[in-house]
Amino acid sequence: MSGMAEHQSARVLVESPLVRVFDVICRAPRSGYGVMESNSTEWSQIGLPRRGVFVVERCGEPVVVDTNTALLLGLEDEYRVRHPTNDGDEGTVLAVAPHLLEDVLGGLGGRAASLRPRDRLAVCLVTRALNERGPDQLEAEEATLSLLASLSHALSQPMSENGCRLGPAQRLRVEQTRALLASSPETRWDLSGLGRALRCSPFHLARQFRAATGETISRYVLRLRLAVAVERLADGERNIAALALATGFSHHSHFSARFRREFGLTPSHARDILTKSKLDELRTGVAAAN
Numbered sequence: 001m002s003g004m005a006e007h008q009s010a011r012v013l014v015e016s017p018l019v020r021v022f023d024v025i026c027r028a029p030r031s032g033y034g035v036m037e038s039n040s041t042e043w044s045q046i047g048l049p050r051r052g053v054f055v056v057e058r059c060g061e062p063v064v065v066d067t068n069t070a071l072l073l074g075l076e077d078e079y080r081v082r083h084p085t086n087d088g089d090e091g092t093v094l095a096v097a098p099h100l101l102e103d104v105l106g107g108l109g110g111r112a113a114s115l116r117p118r119d120r121l122a123v124c125l126v127t128r129a130l131n132e133r134g135p136d137q138l139e140a141e142e143a144t145l146s147l148l149a150s151l152s153h154a155l156s157q158p159m160s161e162n163g164c165r166l167g168p169a170q171r172l173r174v175e176q177t178r179a180l181l182a183s184s185p186e187t188r189w190d191l192s193g194l195g196r197a198l199r200c201s202p203f204h205l206a207r208q209f210r211a212a213t214g215e216t217i218s219r220y221v222l223r224l225r226l227a228v229a230v231e232r233l234a235d236g237e238r239n240i241a242a243l244a245l246a247t248g249f250s251h252h253s254h255f256s257a258r259f260r261r262e263f264g265l266t267p268s269h270a271r272d273i274l275t276k277s278k279l280d281e282l283r284t285g286v287a288a289a290n
Contacts, residue, residue: 007026007027007028007029007088008024008025008026008027008028009024009025010022010023010024010025010093011023011024011131013127013130013131013140014130014140014141014144016137016140016141017097018096018097018100018141018145019094019095019096019097019100019141019144019145019148020043020094020095021092021093021094021095021127021130021140021144022092022093022095023090023092023127023130023131024090024091024092024093025088025090026052026054026083026088026089026090027088028054028083028088029083029086030083030084030085030086031082031083032082033057033080033081033082034080034081034082035080036078036079036080037078037079037080037081038076038077038078038079039073039074039075039076039077040076041075041095042075042098043075043095043096043097043098044072044073044074044075044095044096044098044101045072045073045093045094045095045096046070046071046072046073046093046094046095046096046151046155047065047070047071047072047073047091047092047093048070048071048091048092048093048094048115048123048151049065049066049067049069049071049089049090049091050067050090050091050092050123050124050127050227050231051067051089051090051091051228051231052066052067052085052087052088052089052090052182053065053066053067053084053085053089053179053182053183054081054082054083054084054089055081055082055083055084055175055179056071056079056080056081057079057080057081057082058077058078058079061171062172062175063112063175064175064178064179064182065112066178066179066182066224067115067120067182067223067224067227067228068114068115068120068182068220068223068224068227069112069113069114069115070112070113070114070115070119070151070154070155071112072111072112072113072155084179084183085183087183092123092126092127094144094147094148096148100148104148104149104152105152105155105156106156113154113155113156113157114154114157114213114214115151115154116154117223117226117227117262117263118150118262118263118264119150119151119154120223120226120227120230121230121263121270122147122150122151123147123151124230124231124234124274125147125273125274126143126144126146126147128234128274128275129143129276130143130144165211166208166211166212170208170212171212173198173200173205173208174208174209174212174213176198177194177198177205177209177217178213178220180194180197180198181217181220181221181224182224185221185224185225185227185228185247185248186225186228186246186247186248187248188248189217189221191205191206191217194217205217221248222258222262225247225248225249226247226258226259226262226263228247229243229247229255229259229267230270230274232246232247233267233270233271233274234271234274234275236271236275237271238271240252240255240256240267240268243255243267244256255267
């Protein structure tokens with residue numbers, strides 16, 4: 001989904017008449033826009049990045065796709081992709097049968113949706129569980145439908161409609177800001193530094209960002225950092241203090257407090273849930289994430 005097929009691999013985690021799930025890894029270097037692509041399948045696709053960032057252009061409008069965002073591709077949607085960093089990206093892609101999509105979401109137009117931190121935790125939980133060897137078809141389908149249900153609220157809500165009131169140049173600036181933030185979530189920006197980097201007034205940047213996204217820049221950065229932390233915890237990270245500093249927090253107590261506020265779990269508890277290996281234990285994790 002993030003373009004440049006020669007740099008991309010996809011592992012099939014689930015394949016059924018209802019839904020297909022792919023674990024996608026892209027190692028594309030920094031690049032401009034590639035060739036036009038399209039969703040030529042008969043199923044809509046939901047792209048859920050777990051690491052990294054890429055930019056999708058549809059109908060002349062760029063949209064940054066990062067760990068705060070779900071990319072929704074309807075049938076025959078055309079798009080092209082560029083990569084703003086050399087770090088590549090990883091994500092989970094759900095391909096959903098049309099009748100199931102109608103049942104869950106009432107259809108899907110091509111757009112992007114903003115994910116809650118707990119949605120991000122659910123994506124990580126289910127992807128990790130499906131990557132384990134041996135789940136039977138029924139368990140795998142139920143886990144995937146559980147994820148789709150947990151995402152249904154976010155996926156049915158378009159990104160802030162207030163952004164439509166901004167002009168093209170202002171919307172582009174917001175997307176450039178999102179790409180910059182997602183490229184290095186651990187960077188400790190201030191508004192003056194962002195303004196200099198983007199060559200605009202810090203005051204106008206803060207207002208335009210909130211109008212386009214529905215949230216402050218600091219809140220957006222927090223969600224990016226927590227997404228990085230979730231993946232690191234899923235990898236088994238045990239040093240919470242080091243993780244806090246690596247993801248841009250000033251102190252592990254600040255990190256732990258914000259993590260618990262967003263997820264209702266301590267980082268250590270989240271790590272324990274994320275590193276469970278069996279799908280039949282997943283219900284506990286998904287319940288905790290929602």
